[in-house]
Structure formats: structure tokens, C-alpha cells
Amino acid sequence: MIKQRICIVGDGLSGLMTAVVLAKVPGIEVNLIAKKGSKNVDKRTTAISDTNFKFVNQNIASLGQKLFWPSKxxxxxxETSKDSINFLNLNDVNSNLMYVFENDKVKSVLLKEITRNKIKLIRKDLKNLDKLKKYDLIILCIGGQSKIYDNITKTRSIKKDYKEIAITGYVKHNYKTLNTSQFFLKEGPLAILPFSKNYFSFVWSVKRSFFVNNSKKITALVKNKIVESLKNKEDITISNIQSYPISLHLRRQYHQKNVLILGEGLHTIHPVAGQGFNLVLRDIKKLKEIIKYYTSLGISLENSYMLYDFYKSRKPENTIMSLGVDATHSFFKQNKYLDPLKEILVKNIKNNEKLKKFSKIISNRGLSL
Ligand SMILES: Cc1cc2nc3c(=O)[nH]c(=O)nc-3n(C[C@H](O)[C@H](O)[C@H](O)COP(=O)(O)OP(=O)(O)OC[C@H]3O[C@@H](n4cnc5c(N)ncnc54)[C@H](O)[C@@H]3O)c2cc1C
Structure with a gap:
């Protein structure tokens, strides 16, 4: 079998995961291009579904179960004008609903896996694709914003600036019990994600103006909001506060010749439902299957319909799920005219068993029912 060469650009979660997964396909050689060590350590956590956790574990045994905190x-x-309604509880006695991991820890294990698998790591800030002609396939995992994309696709894409900031951070606590939770607050959604016995992370999406006006007292504000939402007065310590602008960006075109866009560059979505990386993992899973199929038949990746097959099989789910997340965000956004109606709808959700079952299946497996 002739070796086919794949170049992956970018060492975020998407690039690292894609490199390690594809390096396992027989007949494939992977090179990874990544910028020289960045000072900005990613102090976020990511929640992935049970199905995606299984995919990660099957492909990268070295990640082990210890890095992933399960949630049942x-x-x-x-939040209404008077109180807070607990409108939906999802639980499963037989399996975990999701797993939370610390981004920097998983990235560092993946980097070790790159070395262990003898994947060539080229440290450079790629400016254009001119020097990558020797590769059969180039996969760009270079985040949401890059000028490089302009040379690949000029077709229109779905874009929206939410004018919001996601404030993230870690919280040390001594609570006896704590579940993964999402609070739809007046200022914006607040997610609580336990990732070890005494730590949870939070993601609070607020209006950009709110963030700017309160930037000097943001730690105290977050602390008050968390204590108030969890209704637990025990002391907590907040650390690693970071902020991320939020937007929606869905590309209509996924590839040009033998260059594919993957990760945040393909679909950037609101973090409210924690679905961004879940979609990326399903993309990687499908890409691996398709590449394996084409290479097993001895078909060149460079001149084949492989990327078109990938586009056709992944675009429907990526679009529907991303727009679904956007609709969820719009529904819960504060609106003084619609809020009384929302309160009635939300109260009715609680007793709807079919909706609970449906929500669980979709967030676990996406649309691959
Ligand atoms: C606040 C927040 C919370 C989130 N929570 C969740 C969650 O709970 N669950 C979930 O599924 N998803 C979540 N997501 C989404 C998830 O974080 C991303 O999908 C995931 O991190 C993948 O990002 P990426 O690797 O595609 O891009 P990035 O993390 O942006 O990585 C891009 C990489 O490319 C490199 N690069 C860029 N340009 C070049 C170049 N020219 N040459 C070489 N290298 C280059 C950069 O240095 C960087 O390392 C969240 C997102 C946000 C903002």
C-alpha cells in the first residue's frame, strides 16, 4: 500500500485529536503544523457526550478515564422575576450523560501521543498553503478566524455576532453534592460543570456591554451569581477567569480541492448547549471512516470525491444542530413581552417525558439516531 500524506494545521483540540485519530489509519502518514508554544493556556473545560467519550477512549487509550469527570x-x-424554576432534569441510572475534561490537561496528553506515534510536528505560523503541495490532503484546524480561509472559500456563510462574551473560570468548593446544571438567568445562561470532587468550572454568557461595564469587579459579580444560583452559602474560591467573544459562523463550503476546513473554522456556535466540540468529534469520526474506506480501495485522497462525501454526510447535522443551539439561545434570551409566556411553557416542560427522552438522545448522539 502506498503511503498517503496528510498535513493537519493547528494544535487546538480539533487539530490534535484529528492528528492522533487519523495517524491510526493504515497507509496514512500524518504531519502536524502548529505555532510555537502559545502563552495563552486554555483554562476552560469541555463537556462531551457519552457516545463521543467512547469514541475518544477507543481511539486514544492513553487519555484514560481519569481525565474525564462523569455526570449522571x-x-x-x-429565572423568573420571582424565583428560579427547575424545569428539566435529565438523568440516567444506567449510564453517564456526559463527561467534563480540562482542556489544557487533555491537550498535553494529546501532544505526548503525537510524539509517541512519531507524528512529525512542525513548529511554524503558517501564512499560506503554497508550501504544502507535497501532501495528498490538508486539514485546517486553525480556529474561527484566519485569513487563510479567504483563499479557500469565498461562498457566503451563515454569520451572526451575538455581541456577547462567555466568561469562564474554575471554582473550588466543599459542597457535599453538586450536579451539572444550566441556569437561564436574566443576564444570560450560566453553566456549572463539575470536573473533580472539589472543583467545577462555569461558563456565563453575558452581553458585551455588561461585561465591559463590570470588568473591574467581574470576579465578585460571578461569585455572587454562583452562590445565589446554587442557593449554597458555603465559601467558594474563583480562579482562572477568561473571556471569549461569542459568534455563530457556519461555512457553506467545507473544502476546496484537497484542502478541508475542520473544527471552529467550520462551525463556531454559541456555548450555551456545549455542543461545539461534540460536533467536531462527530466530524472526525466520519472523516476517519471515509479516509479508511478510500485508502483501503487504493484510491488517492488528492483526486477523489472523498471530501465531497464528507461534506454531504456531515453538513446536514452540523447545520441543524448549530441552528438548534441558536434557537435555544434566542428562546431563553430576556424579552419583557415574551417572558410571561415562556414561564408557562417552561413549567410544562417539566412533566413532558417524551421531550426529556428526545433531549437526552439528541445531546448524546446528535442526529445519528
Ligand atoms: C466558552 C466556551 C465554552 C465551550 N464549551 C464547550 C463544551 O462544553 N462542549 C463542547 O463540545 N464545545 C465547547 N466549546 C467549543 C470548543 O471549545 C471548541 O470546539 C474546541 O476547543 C475546538 O477548537 P479548535 O481546535 O477548532 O480551535 P482553536 O481552539 O481556536 O485552535 C486553533 C489552533 O490553531 C492554531 N493556529 C491558528 N492559525 C494558525 C496558523 N496560521 N499556523 C499554525 N497554527 C495556527 C492556534 O494556535 C490554535 O492552537 C466551547 C467554546 C467556548 C468559547
Whole structure:
């Protein structure tokens, strides 16, 4: 079998995961191009579904189970003018609903796996694709914004600036029990994600103006909001506060010749439902299957319909799920005219068993039912 060469650019979660997964396909040689060590350590956590956790574990045994904190229950609350309604609880006695991991820890294990698998790591800030002609396939995992994309696709894409900032951070606590929860607050959604016995992370999406006006007292503000939402007065310590602008960006075109865009560059979505990387993992899973199929038949990746097959099989789910997340965000956004109606709808969700079952299946497996 002739070796086919794949170049992956970018060492975020998407690039590292893609490199390690594809390097396992027989007949494939992977090179990874990544910028020289960045000072900005990613102090976020990521929640992935049970199905995606299994995919990661099957492909990268070295990640082990210890880096992933399981969650059997997810609670959702809606803040009204008077109180907070616990409108939906998802739980499963037989399996875990999701797993939370610390981004920097998983990235560092993946980097070790790159070395262990003898994947060539080229440290450079790629400016254009001119020097990558020797590769059969180039996969760009270079984040949401890059000028390089302009040379690949000029077709229109779905874009929206939410004018919001996601504030993230870690919280040390001594609570006896704590479930994964999402609070739809007046200022914006607040997610609580336990990732070890005494730590949870939070993601609080707020209006950009709110963030700017309160930037000097943001730690105190977050602390108050968390204590108030969890209704637990025990002391907590907040660390690693970071902020991320939020937008929606869905590309209509996924590839040009033998260059594929993957990860945040393909679909950037609101973090409210924690679905961004879940979609990326499903993309990687499908890409691996397709590449394996083509290479097993001895078909060149460079001149084949392989990327078109990938585009056709992944675009429907990526679009529907991303727009679904956007609709969820819009529904819960504060609106003084619609809020009384929302309160009635939200109260009715609690007793709807079919909706609970449906939500669980979709967040676990996406649309691959
Ligand atoms: C606040 C927040 C919370 C989130 N929570 C969740 C969650 O709970 N669950 C979930 O599924 N998803 C979540 N997501 C989404 C998830 O974080 C991303 O999908 C995931 O990190 C993948 O990012 P990426 O690797 O595609 O891009 P990035 O992390 O942006 O990585 C891009 C990489 O490319 C490199 N690069 C860029 N340009 C070049 C170049 N020219 N040459 C070489 N290298 C280059 C950069 O240095 C960087 O390392 C969240 C997102 C946000 C903002």
C-alpha cells in the first residue's frame, strides 16, 4: 500500500485529536503544523457526550478515564422575576450523560501521543498553503478566524455576532453534592460543570456591554451569581477567569480541492448547549471512516470525491444542530413581552417525558439516531 500524506494545521483540540485519530489509519502518514508554544493556556473545560467519550477512549487509550469527570444528572433552571424554576432534569441510572475534561490537561496528553506515534510536528505560523503541495490532503484546524480561509472559500456563510462574551473560570468548593446544571438567568445562561470532587468550572454568557461595564469587579459579580444560583452559602474560591467573544459562523463550503476546513473554522456556535466540540468529534469520526474506506480501495485522497462525501454526510447535522443551539439561545434570551409566556411553557416542560427522552438522545448522539 502506498503511503498517503496528510498535513493537519493547528494544535487546538480539533487539530490534535484529528492528528492522533487519523495517524491510526493504515497507509496514512500524518504531519502536524502548529505555532510555537502559545502563552495563552486554555483554562476552560469541555463537556462531551457519552457516545463521543467512547469514541475518544477507543481511539486514544492513553487519555484514560481519569481525565474525564462523569455526570449522571443535568439540571436546568429558568429565572423568573420571582424565583428560579427547575424545569428539566435529565438523568440516567444506567449510564453517564456526559463527561467534563480540562482542556489544557487533555491537550498535553494529546501532544505526548503525537510524539509517541512519531507524528512529525512542525513548529511554524503558517501564512499560506503554497508550501504544502507535497501532501495528498490538508486539514485546517486553525480556529474561527484566519485569513487563510479567504483563499479557500469565498461562498457566503451563515454569520451572526451575538455581541456577547462567555466568561469562564474554575471554582473550588466543599459542597457535599453538586450536579451539572444550566441556569437561564436574566443576564444570560450560566453553566456549572463539575470536573473533580472539589472543583467545577462555569461558563456565563453575558452581553458585551455588561461585561465591559463590570470588568473591574467581574470576579465578585460571578461569585455572587454562583452562590445565589446554587442557593449554597458555603465559601467558594474563583480562579482562572477568561473571556471569549461569542459568534455563530457556519461555512457553506467545507473544502476546496484537497484542502478541508475542520473544527471552529467550520462551525463556531454559541456555548450555551456545549455542543461545539461534540460536533467536531462527530466530524472526525466520519472523516476517519471515509479516509479508511478510500485508502483501503487504493484510491488517492488528492483526486477523489472523498471530501465531497464528507461534506454531504456531515453538513446536514452540523447545520441543524448549530441552528438548534441558536434557537435555544434566542428562546431563553430576556424579552419583557415574551417572558410571561415562556414561564408557562417552561413549567410544562417539566412533566413532558417524551421531550426529556428526545433531549437526552439528541445531546448524546446528535442526529445519528
Ligand atoms: C466558552 C466556551 C465554552 C465551550 N464549551 C464547550 C463544551 O462544553 N462542549 C463542547 O463540545 N464545545 C465547547 N466549546 C467549543 C470548543 O471549545 C471548541 O470546539 C474546541 O476547543 C475546538 O477548537 P479548535 O481546535 O477548532 O480551535 P482553536 O481552539 O481556536 O485552535 C486553533 C489552533 O490553531 C492554531 N493556529 C491558528 N492559525 C494558525 C496558523 N496560521 N499556523 C499554525 N497554527 C495556527 C492556534 O494556535 C490554535 O492552537 C466551547 C467554546 C467556548 C468559547
Amino acid at each position: 444528572k443535568i439540571e436546568l433552571f429558568y
